[in-house]
Amino acid sequence: MEIFDQNSFTIFLMLAALAYVLLSTFLQKKFGKSERLMEINKELNAISKKIGEASKRKDTKEMDELMKKQGPMLSEMMSLQMRMLPITLGLFIPLIMLLTAIEPYTSDDFKVALYDDGLLAHCDAVANDLIYSGCFILNSTQKGAWVVSAEAFINNGSVAQNSTALYVQGGKPSDVYLVSKQHGILEMVLGTKAVSISPYADRQEYSLGQAVSLHAKVSEQVDAASATVNNGTFYFVDLPFALPILNIQRLVGATGFFILASFVFSILISIFRGALKKANVKLPSLAFGKGKPPEQNPPEQNPPAQ
Incomplete structure (x- = not known):
């Protein structure tokens, strides 16, 4: 919720x-x-x-x-x-x-597992060719631009992320923002070879109910890859x-x-x-214990009448 x-x-x-x-x-x-x-x-x-x-x-x-x-x-x-x-x-x-x-609008996002095993059930053509693949059906009723974010993992840690757009009965590139994270700060400091991932689909324009064959090419061998599909719903502000x-x-x-x-x-x-x-107007500031307010002397009292 x-x-x-x-x-x-x-x-x-x-x-x-x-x-x-x-x-x-x-x-x-x-x-x-x-x-x-x-x-x-x-x-x-x-x-x-x-x-x-x-x-x-x-x-x-x-x-x-x-x-x-x-x-x-x-x-x-x-x-x-x-x-x-x-x-x-x-x-x-x-x-x-x-x-x-x-x-x-993130609760309806769903994940698609990607495989490099050459199985038709996973829409993968050739095993061990560094192209990870997966399939899903456009079951949503949401039309327009969808974003698919692919991610590669080594030792359970994310090493690369990249996105691509699908257009379901409408939408245009300016409707979405595609995130890419190919080089981590740690990899740059350590001088290790960075991994890149490039997702793409069998086509760009789809109709509701069609099957999508998703692929992600990685530059180096990784332990796993997956994709997150935003279901065509996301938060945005049009200026x-x-x-x-x-x-x-x-x-x-x-x-x-x-x-x-x-x-x-x-x-x-x-x-x-x-x-x-x-205008020489001063805003009140908070002292936060730095100083004490000036002490005020009690008013003088007249001695009681004799």
């Missing part, structure tokens, strides 16, 4: 993004000294401007003095940035894992306009919309705080 539908999950993502921006901003300010980082940026910009002016005057002595000031500030800036990174990632990664876990540079109008999955919402809220909060600063 799913907790959210399309609209309620979108609202939940927006609230989660707002909470994430506010909390991360507060933690960065309290523990990461984000205000000091802003001060350093301003000072570095001023120094860079002075270095440019001194360079035009060919004043080598002043340039050397300014660059001596610049060095320690750059080191401090990098130190502060590294200090804020665990705060940001410590919030972002668990939150993304939670949002992905409760994302709607009113395409994102600049990326040229993407449909965001598929919780992660993309959450990142976009966090970015927008971050900009809006910065504008709001800037406007308050110009």
Whole structure:
């Protein structure tokens, strides 16, 4: 049973993004000294401007003095940035894992086992040719773009993942987002040979009720392979306009919309705080035990009348 539908999950993502921006901003300010980082940026910009002016005057002595000031500030800036990174990632990664876990339209996904045994029952033509195969029937009534995600395993661990799309009586490539994970960070660090997997079907366009013959070619021998079919249902948000540079109008999955919402809220909060600063309006801040409120003396009492 799913907790959210399309609209309620979108609202939940927006609230989660707002909470994430506010909390991360507060933690960065309290523990990461984000205000000091802003001060350093301003000072570095001023120094860079002075270095440019001194360079035009060919004043080598002043340039050397300014660059001596610049060095320690750059080191401090990098130190502060590294200090804020665990705060940001410590919030972002668990939150993304939670949002992905409760994302709607995943309960009807189903798995297809893939084999490289040459059996007709598994739709595999040749055994041990590094092409894993499997079959399934399009029993759903869902039309449009479907996503099939193939995964390869060695020692029960995932070593490669890639996706392909099927179009069931409609749909187009821009309707879906295909995930590919061919090179793991651990493999890159250890220098081991990475495994790749390339899924494909016997055709791209299908009708409801037809059989799908699915194949996945791997670059190296693996212990097992399987595929997950999303049944043509998935969470997405269609934006009113395409994102600049990326040229993407449909965001598929919780992660993309959450990142976009966090970015927008971050900009809006910065504008709001800037406007308050110009108007000399100070927002109340939480002390969190750093100091005590000033003690107030009790009002003086007149001595009792004799």
